[in-house]
Amino acid sequence: MRSPAPRTTRWLLPAVLLLVWLALGGVVGPFAGKLGEVATNDQAAFLPQSAESTRVLEEQEAFQDSDAIPAIVVWTADDGTMTDAQRAQAGEALTAMADVEGVTGRASPPLPSQDGEALQGVVQLQGDLDEEMATALEELRAAAGEVPGTSVYIAGPAATQADLQDAFAGIDGLLLAVALSVVLLILLLVYRSVLLPLVIMTGAVLALSLASAIVYQLAQADVVRVDGQVQGILSILVIGAATDYALLLSARFREELAAGHPRWTAMIAAVRRSTGAIVASAATVAAGLLALLLSDLTNNRALGPVGAIGIACSVAVMLTFLPAALALLGRAAYWPARLKRGAEPTDSGVSGGGVWAKVATLIDQRPRRVLAGTLVALVACAAFAPQLRTDGAPLSETFVGEASSVRAQEVLGEHFPGGSGNPAVIIADADAVREVTEVAADTEGVAQAAPLTESGRPGGGPPRVEDGRVLVNATLSASSDSDAAQRTVQRLREAVHEVSGADALVGGYTAQTYDTRVTAERDRALITPVVLAIILLIIIALLRSVLMPVLLVATVALNFFATLGVAALVFDHVLGFTATDPSVPLYGFVFLVALGVDYNIFLMTRVREETVRHDSRFGVLKGLTATGGVITSAGVVLAATFAALSVIPLSFLVQISFIVAFGVLLDTFVVRSLLVPALVRVIGPAVWWPSRLRHR
Secondary structure, eight states, X not given: OOOSHHHHHHHHHHHHHHHHHHHHHHHHGGGGXXXXXXXXXXXXXXXXXXXXXXXXXXXXXXXXXXXXXXXXXXXXXXXXXXXXXXHHHHHHXXXXXXXXXXXXXXXXXXXEOTTSSEEEEEEEEETTOTTHHHHHHHHHHHHHTTXXXXXXXXXXXXXXXXXXXXXXXXXXXIIHHHHHHHHHHHHHHHHOOSHHHHHHHHHHHHHHHHHHHHHHHHHHTTSSOOOHHHHHHHHHHHHHHXXXXXXXXXXXXXXXXXXXXXXXXXXHHHHHHHHHHHHHHHHHHHHHHHGGGGOSSHHHXXXXXXXXHHHHHHHHHHTTHHHHHHHHHGGGGGTTSOOOOOOOOOTTSOOXXXXXXXXXXXXXXXXXXXXXXXXXXXXXXXXXXXXXXXXXXXXXXXXXXXXXXXXXXXXXXXXSOTTTTSOEEEEEEGGGHHHHHHHHHHSTTEEEEEEOBTTSSTTSSSBOOBTTEEEEEEEESSOTTSHHHHHHHHHHHHHHHTSTTTOOEEEXXXXXXXXXXXXXXXXXXXXXXXXXXXXXXXXXXXXXXXXXXXXXXXXXXXHHHHHHHHHHHHIIIIIOOSOOOTTHHHHHHHHHHHHHHHHHHHHHHHXXXXXXXXXXXXXXXXXXXXXXXXXXXXXXXXXXXXXXXXXXXXXXXXXXXXXXXXXXXXXXXXXXXXXXXXHHHHHGGGGGTTSGGGGO
């Protein structure tokens, strides 16, 4: 008679693992909604460290009496002409704004526009208002509304920051709820099981909570920086990746159960045969993200370790919590669906009569036609990739939908020089202030230039000097977020740099945008080959082949460029985006290449396993039919998860969500399902060169 000890031990380990994870979940669970407490959406904190505009920002602090953010109040006359009485009332309103909580210092006097139809005044707000910023702006708007016969708008950095805070308000709740709901619905529809989707979602939430807790502690210790974008991408990445790993493991467990193995034997086999693919795929994503540490943009560098932490937590949960839960549930995990033993494969490796058996048969019989057709389609899409503009989205396209700060800036630009509210900032030696000011004023594209005075007003006395340096504001003629303004900044830098002994530097909003674009272009040129090399080495180690990994990386790269081509058409002709943020292509590349290789890893590890047992033809056809359903489900889940980013009304996240979601679907249904199997079928055993499998 067998001793009951082994059976008790079998139950004990999974039960202990579950209890440990659930207890840990109770501790780290709240952190999934607390990252916003340590996140900063101050865009100045994410400028290139070595850029000229960053140096200006550092020196500019000496000229600021407090960490203040300007708000620009704009009045426009309803009847077309601003009267003297309205101008006087606007001055009284600006004076009264000093009593608004959060306002610091004195407001500027009202400045009339040259067309006589508008007034503007600048009010300084405390930089640490955070959520109270919107309240302070509403009180300013109410005070400005005391001027009869006018319409009131509030523009400037304070208004933009308030709109950003409003946009990111849904990161903790709305985004997570939408992503989890979409994934749960897809799992219920695909697997027609009640318990399995709930178990997978529980694991995904545990992984996100653990990752959030680690990132929270690192952000508090100032080891990493987190903004709303990084926070949102972390949530989506962890949910999507954890679900993908769970689907691969649970599908292999189901296959083993259907073959008649006991639950414990089935789980051991499923873990043993899935771990290599899961760890390798996670390593490609984590390594791709860590390559972002080479970036000179702080938010890019922040996403690297934060994303890698999320991936590591996903793997840890899905290789411990999920096996324990499935081992305890056994066949009940798939209830009410019945586990049917799969059809025995034919000599070619094709089994059953489902969709994937038909796809495998098509590839087996017409591999060259399939290969040629998919290549032509992908290359045709990739031909449009150069049309995607990546020189930065204008302020009017930063937000999706209406944003009060955008409308206010448009009104400001209609009546004042386009760069009003966001001047170019020049820092120079005090001895050269006169010459620098004159050179700046004479630069093409500069409307006016004046040094900051002791009184804080143009022409209000001698220039203010701090540590032997002065500050000169240069108002640009073109809108501060336009290409014309960036060209003006380049001319302005060339002009003031030539002033002998001035040691002049040019910064400000437009200069920051230009420096960010240049740095992003440099990052793409540096990081892209590094990511490809890292992923290639990982796949070579996994598949023990050279030719096959090279082909896999080439196919996902082609998929990336095809996605960019489609995105260029959709952004321009459907969504109305004239340009993208400079970092969008880099983010899209890292996610699509790393995640795209994931599905090829899942497929080719199974192909290699079957090739070792039989031959190359059997391996690719059996691997396709065995993994087709689960990988397609994983691709749909990941695409839907990233699509959830579009609920945050920011063009950057909407663009990222489309590129990754569409690219994942294109990779799932075309590259992995048709192109790669057809490529392997056409080349034959030689695809495994230089391993001994090339002789099969």
